[in-house]
Amino acid sequence: MRTVAARTWRVGTRGSRLALAQTRWVIDRLQQARPQDRFETVVIRTTGDADRTRDLSQFETPGVFVKELERALLDGRVDVVVHSAKDVPTTGPGDLVIAAFPPRAWVHDVLVCRRTCPLDPVTRLPALPQGARIGTSSVRRRAQLAAWRPDLQVVSLRGNVDTRLGRVAGGDLDGAVLAAAGLARLGTPPESPSLPAGPLPLAGFEELCAWPLPLERFVPAPGQGALALQVRAGDEAALALARLLDDPATSLAVRAERAFLAGMGASCAVPIGAAARVDGDTMELLAYYAGAAPAHRRWTGPARLPEDLGCRAARAMLPGGGAAGAREGRPMEGCRVLIPRPQHDAEGLAAEIRRRGGVPVVVPLIAVVPPPDPSARDRLDQALRLLETCDWAAFTSRNAVTAVLERLRALGLAWPVGRVRVAAVGQGTAEPLQAAGIPVDLIPAEARWQGLAAELPAAAGPGARVLLPRSARAPDHLPRALRDAGLVVHEVPAYDTVQAPDAARRLAAAAAQGPLDAVVITSASAAEELVTVLAATCARPESPGGRGGPLVACIGPTTAAAARRAGLPVDAVPARPGLEPMLEALEQALAGR
Incomplete structure (x- = not known):
């Protein structure tokens, strides 16, 4: 095994003097936090830079200052992009996330x-x-x-x-x-x-x-004065880097403003403004819309529910209920959909829900932590030190990937590319590996443990040694099936899941802002925690079938089976596991209400 050298980070930016100044500001602070690393500025010319004659409202598509930067991220030409937050559309590629909003400058x-x-x-x-x-x-x-x-x-x-x-x-x-x-x-x-x-x-x-200019009369653009650091969703190293600069108050405020913008279904062509301010546990949102009757209004709500506040303001300000009233014929219009995932893991899913007209409500119910038994952590470290003695490593979740990459960095080790082949249960699990420069050799056609059990033995061959890092709570179905197929499986706990701090209170606060119409479940652990905290806080007597609570959608059959074992009535399960198929199945269930 070799020691990891200092990393070079490629930071993408527009080429204007202001954009370069903002990027220097970001790099200076990242360099202070990571003195061993190097940072390179990569200038990318955008559509908005190339065409300086038209007003921004005349461009047919939003994001004229960001699309080329996002393409550079997706292509792997850069690792992090520095945007002006007001330039970033509220919907974008699902493979990219805004990882951080650094401390805000003046909003006026x-x-x-x-x-x-x-x-x-x-x-x-x-x-x-x-x-x-x-x-x-x-x-x-x-x-x-x-x-x-x-x-x-x-x-x-x-x-x-x-x-x-x-x-x-x-x-x-x-x-x-x-x-x-x-x-x-x-x-x-x-x-x-x-x-x-x-x-x-x-x-x-x-x-x-x-x-x-007075804020009350000249309400600024949503996100004005803030920067947004965007990275690939599966690049855990870049996510961790960007989060070093995240400012909680700025992040909460900008998320509320962007939720208002999304709820209004607006872009640069629509005269809309929003400015949010956090004061302790409370947030105030000043919103502006120059419709038939221009209006300035203020709303207040819990600071921990910024998207909910922004969406509530949009529904109230635009006749017909905001974007939900402006776009008819879609079952998710105006529905409040609970996402029980951490904020940084929920952004892509939340953006897709907004695109379909829904109102995402992000409330983390679970937290990913190291295995509780210190000896289990030692076993993972020892397995990584001896990784080259394995023929394959198999990953069944993004959390396992994150845990392994973090321990490799902590141990000063690098992945032995070319010597240990890699299997991932699905594309979502493969992405953070690929973003870290680790080739993925096998993704089964069936994106669940049964798919790995069916395809890995043939790819690896009898007697192959397989490292299987996974949750401390995972059942033994996969390792047993692989051993029965003739593989030598070294199973190690890489992480554990526990109820997130204050989960019940946060969920109750979200439900108090309005009934939850649906919940999307992407893991068995999330299903288990829902049983503990959801039923008492989200009852909806008018739900289908006469039962209280929102409709429950699961990402695939395996998660649905775990949800049913936990006692949840499952309403929507896609035949093919995945986030978009899950949302399509949820729309069908909502349409049948």
């Missing part, structure tokens, strides 16, 4: 104008001349400017920050509206913890100043 918009512009004594904002020309490419800012000063001429304004400021300094425009965070990250003006009330100087443009 600012009005940039000449220093000589007089001050309005009432509004304490610049007294722009009648019919002044103000630059912006945002439909939201256009609508807000029109509501504040209907006489203003709003002019399309694209380009980098210096270009926009230059048009005001040169006299082509009387003013421009920009994000305060972008100016701050460029050091213009120097960033400070709180946004000053008065005018801000602009380095390099001494004849200009920036006036902070």
Whole structure:
């Protein structure tokens, strides 16, 4: 076995001065946390960078500043991407996740104008001349400017920050509206913890100043002022790296804002704003929508349920119930679907539920921990030190993959690529292995333990030695079947699952925000915990068949069997295991209510 060398991380970014400044900020902090690693900046040109003539609202598809970056992640050209959070659509590739939202900068918009512009004594904002020309490419800012000063001429304004400021300094425009965070990250003006009330100087443009606009009138774009670090869903190493910079308060606030945006079914072409603030256990969401009757409204709710707050605001603000009312004919429209998985594991599934019109409610019911018996942990370490003595390693869950990769890193060991072949029960289990550079030699056609039991003996051959790291609670069906087929199986506990801290209270709080229509179960351990905490908190007397509780959908037959053994009535099971087939089966069950 060889010692793992310091890793080089490739960080993807757009090539604008602001994007590069944001990426340097991220890399500097990651370098402090991982001084042994190297970080390379990879500049990628996006559609939005290539076409600077059209307003953002004129592009046919969302995400014009992110699609090429996401493609680079999917292709393996980069390991982490730094986005401006406001640029990232609420739906995206299921193989990618937003792993972290670092500490947020200023959320406000600012009005940039000449220093000589007089001050309005009432509004304490610049007294722009009648019919002044103000630059912006945002439909939201256009609508807000029109509501504040209907006489203003709003002019399309694209380009980098210096270009926009230059048009005001040169006299082509009387003013421009920009994000305060972008100016701050460029050091213009120097960033400070709180946004000053008065005018801000602009380095390099001494004849200009920036006036902070009141948040209540100029509600910013969802995610404004925040960065988003995106990685491949199965890349556990990159996930762990990005999470070093995650700021809990920022993450909660941005998740609420993005849930509001998703619930409104909106994009850059719709004038929508949202700004959330966390105060202890409570979150306040200020939302704006310039529909037929422009509205600003505030909502409050538990800080631990940000998506629920955002979706509730969307249903209330848009006639017909938000995106659920705007898109008819889909059974999941407006349904609250419980996902009992950790937030970082739930994002792809939550995005797909939103795409189908549902409202994902993420409440972790289980936590993955090391095996409780110290001797079991020692057995895993010893097995990894002797890994080269095995012919195959077989993985039956992503949790087992994560546990093994973490122990390899802790032990300073690398996977012996080319010497130990690998089997994974399904594509979801294979992805984190492949993302870590470990080839997967066998994925059975049937994505459950029976598939491995049927195909691995033929691939490995009689007498082959197989390492099987798995849950401390896993039944012995697979190792027994492999031994009966003539394989030598070394079974080691790699992890255990326990009830997540405060799971019952969190679930009760989620149910108090509104009845849960469905729950999606992706593991036997989640099913077992549901029996403990779900029934008492989520009863719905109007559920099908006269029973209380939401509809229960399982990812496949094996999980469904475990759910039934735990006492759960299962309503939807796909014939082919997988997340999307599970949701399709759930839609069929919902349609039959």
